Amino acid sequence: MSILYMKKAFLFLFDLLLLGVPAGLKAETMANDTLAVYLKNGRIDVFPDSVLKSHNRTETELQITLKNDSLLTYSVAEMDSLGRVPSGFPKFTSFMFSSYYNDEVYTDVAGEVTDSTVKATVPAIGKRLTPTFQLDRTDGKVFVGNALQESTVSRHRFDTTKVYVLTQGDVRQLKRVKIKDAVWSDEKDEVELADIQLTADMFSTNAPSNYGEDPYRMLDGNPNTYFHSTWGTGQYEKLPLDQHPYLEVSIAEDVTKFVFEYVTSGENNNRFPLEIEIQASHDGVDWKTIDSVDETDGMPTSGLAREFVSPVIDLKEAYRRLRFVMTRASYKNYFVLGEFRLKKVVSENEPTGPELIEPAQYAYRWLPFGREVKVDVDWPTDRAVNVPKISIDIEGGKLPADKVTYLQAQINIDGAGVFPDFSAPVQIRGRGNSSWAGVDGKSPYRLKFEESVKPFGLTKGKNWVLLANRQSGSMMANAIGMKIARLVQAAGANDMIPVELYLNGEYRGSYNFTQQVGLHNNSIDIDETNAILIELDTYYDEFQFTSYHYDLSTNVKEPDLEDVPATQATPIFNKVRDNFNNFCKVLARKNRDYENVVNIPMLCRYLIVNEFIRNMELGHPKSTFLYREDMDALHSRYVFGPAWDFDWAFGYEGSYTYYQNKATEDYFYHMGGRGNEFFNDLRYNSPVVKKTYYQIWKNFVDHQLAEVLEYIDDYYKYARPSFEHNATRWGDGYNYAPSCENAKQWLTERANSITESMADYPSEPEPEILKGDVNSDGAVNIADVVCVQNYLQERENERFDAEQADADGNGRITITDVVWIVAMAMQEPANDGRHLLLPQAAASLKAQPFTALVGAESALPVELTVEDSCYTAAQMDVMLPAGLELEKVVLPDALQGHVVETACLSGGHYRVAVYAENGTTFPRGNLALQFMVKASRAINADERVASITDISLVGVKGTEERLTPKSSRFDMNLTGIEGAEGHEDVWGGDALYIEALADSSVRVYAVDGRLVQVCHVKAGNNRISLPSGVYIVNRQKIVVNR
Secondary structure, three states, X not given: OOHHHHHHHHHHHHHHHHOOOOOOOEEEOOOOOOEEEEEOOOOEEEEOOOOEEEEEEOOOEEEEEEXXXXXXXXXXXXXXXXXXXXXXXXXXXXXXXXXXXXXXXXXXXXXXXXXXXXXXXXOOOOOEEOOEEEEOOOOEEEEEOOEEOOOOOOOEEOOOOEEEEEEEOOEEEEEEEEEEOOEEOOOEOOEEEEEOOOOHHHEEEOOOOOOOOOHHHHHOOOOOOOEEOOOOOOOOOOOOOXXXXXXXXXXXXXXXXXXXXXXXXXXOOOOOEEEEEEEEEOOOOOOEEEEEEEHHHOOOOOOOOOEEEOOOEEEEEEEEEEEXXXXXXXXXXXXXXXXXXXXXXXXXXXXXXXXXXXXOEEEEEEEEOOEEEEEEEEOHHHHOOOOOEEEEEEHHHOOOOOOOOOEEEEEEEEOOOOOOOEEEEEEEEEOOOOOOOOOOOOXXXXXXXXXXXXXXHOOOEEEEEEEOOOOOOOOOHHHHHHHHHHHOOOOOOOOOEEEEEEEOOEEEEEEEEEEOOOOOOOOOOOOOOOOEEEEEOOOOOXXXXXXXXXXXXXXXXXXXXXXXXXXXXHHHHHHHHHHHHHHHHHHOOOOHHHHHOEOHHHHHHHHHHHHHOOOHHHOOOOOEEEEEOOOXXXXXXXXXXXXXXXXXXXXXXXXXXXOOOOOOOOOOOOOOOXXXXXXXXXXXXXXXXXXXXHHHHHHHHHHOHXXXXXXXXXXXXXXXXXXXHHHHHHOOOOOOHHHHHHHHHHHHHHHHHHHHHOOXXXXXXXXXXXXXXXXXXXXXXXXXXXXXXXXXOOOOOOOOOHHHHOOOOOOOOOHHHHHHHHHHHOOOOOOHHHHHOOOEOOEEEEEOOEEEEEOOEEEEEEEEEEOOOOEEEEEEEEEOOOOEEEEEEXXXXXXXXXXXXXXXXXXXEEEEEEEEOOOOOOOOEEEEEEEEEEEOOOOOHHHOEEXXXXXXXXXXXXOEEEEOXXXXXXXXXXXXXXXXOOOEXXXXXXXXXXXXXXXXXXXEEEOOOOEEEEEEEOOEEEEEOOOOEEEEEOOEEEEEOO
């Protein structure tokens, strides 16, 4: 046996002896020529046949030659073995698209999962999705390309197959990937053109102008002077609407092939030809139709001074007489052009295809290696021939005649294969201010149902709206604006469903179906018991006041004071007015004091939406909403939103065109109106607002702007048939493709301008949660405790991070980690910005009035009503005034299997958590909890409010949902003070101070027993001026030293 043969045999045996595979994986024989290199540091490098040319093993190193002849080497010292490819990688156990994490998805979609594929049908318009997935092992990892994927966080566009790699440990493969696409030239159209000289006497028309807007004006090089077919009154009568105006041109030379060009008016932005028929004649009597052009050829349908160049028109023989007949227009049958030119074809060659300028570039890249799973999403919107159809049949065949009177009707929704069908009785009336166009116009409507309903699968609600988008060019505006609002997570951001509307069988146009702004399930989803909704709007409302300092016309929208008896409405109105004026007073100080009375993250999200789309309604202001969740709670802050009404955004105000003007204009500087000072103070008077604004904006630009631009194309592709149908009745809707391109360019330019002008803040990574955030939601709370318990008891979690679950860091997940995480959750700072973004729970909570006892325990009754038995834990914060302390929480018998934890976070701020150690859920129905409190002294009457806030319920899979904050007012008495003489707390200083539980009389004595004064005090704090001296009050010695 040769020495060389023995050497090779030894090396082969050496590989087998040293072969090691990470736990959970298996080793398989090499697939074809695939090579796996196992390293001593635990990493496995895989070289597939597609990149591997050869490999050679020596006594000191392994040499690997790639197909591009590159050479990689490994020393024997760093190698463990080579030869087998690992397998047994993790698998998906579930893969879904949740409606909570996907603003376009109206119901959860579960994918069909196999070992190598996921298939799902998603009825949605936008095609970027955030999946929720689980693996069959906790130490598995998921990649797309080199990017580590996180369930409920990582987002992709699923218009093509998306390949996920499921792996474990540190396993990678070398692949040849394209890093730059090939560059090709444009296709060349070899046509040589020459101008045809045109003079005024060559033109004639069947619709001459009454105002000198004659055809010769199209020859002066100025689109602001234009030809306009007959309109108004004068020498010429307007053509009937079923007749078509034309321009006739008699040229001085024969032409067989030609191109015509025009420029739309530089002053009229709503009068465009939408279809032009080209005719030719030899004698001016008999006319032959040759061809036609329309919006599919690129005819502009919006904007000022827009250019159009026709395709080559082939007459087949020589002519000198040409007619351009306008057969469709954006407005009536008015033919309006700013400039007009003719060019003849001199020579014409066959078009040449594109030429390769630069080939594609490829490079070798290390990518994760594991189980490849192909995810394919089917989109019903791609197959839809039109958007959903809404048919509303009104009793008696009436039409809504005003914005007050509701009419009884029946609504039927045909979801058109994308959305669910729906049918129900409904009431309908008109709505809007300037958008209301009467019975005969394209008017918006308000819909009201008897019970909460789910049209299109949206969140239940009684009140809905049909937006008309009547202004020319506006049919994309609200859809784009609301998409931005949803992505930045502005409060109460609406859905926008494009629909075809029929009233009593008559087609009324293309509309948007959306939520009515208000305090209800499908808008601002909070309990309106103590909540208020304010609208800043110059349009008159019965319950309107002018705000302090800023002179803002302020309407009380909710509660609806028209439905409240006058004896109650007036105090409520006064309370809302006084509260908002106090907010304005704080803001008008021009300092950062307002940080404590407004929710800063939600303010920034609201302002970002309006600044980005340049919604100038805030300056007037109009349709500007803000709310407070709990008027009684001292800590409750104003929240701005929902954002609403974008008809005058995107550069429209001041130009009357969309997506073409003022993309770089400073929003806050040019806002104007009464809202200018108010919103500038909100935007710029706080360093915290400035920083938060920057952080939210930067995240939007970096991670969400591209989705907005994609959505414009997705929405238009789906809604285009409806737009074009709308044009047959109202003129607007043809050829929105250029408008969409303008929108994308305008938004991109605006985003760049805002970013460049915004003060930069150094990048500060989010504070890392080292342990405890088991469900990866950015916080440590009782939901994380549920996740660890689920893991220990082999129940399913929606998300689970094993490293975070190992709270004590000993490498194992045990009940000790539960104890650690409970302790962390009870001290985690509250985050009301995060809490507002949680979905609303199918439950409610009420805090009942009570009487607090000075010196003894008393019960604050709290009633939790659970509609669905799917919750296993709860967490809430309790806010108590100074002098009142939380002693304990007593659970009802129905929750005796649960544990209750309490902790004091700071003075008057307590954390309460309730959870089950065995996963037991809360039963349906009413659960009566007792929050035992103890008063140490008298409390001022206007401070006697106990609030329960940041309330969360936790589902069985560790997901969190929110409840509306609740407050309760309370009375006081001295029952708990043994031998108490009175209801007052007294002390001295520069005066006599008396804190009384109720209105009363207090006697003040001198030290010798003489009665000095009888003080009549009110409940709460009282200051009594007395000369300096020593007094006896309520058997206490009081020193006054003025």
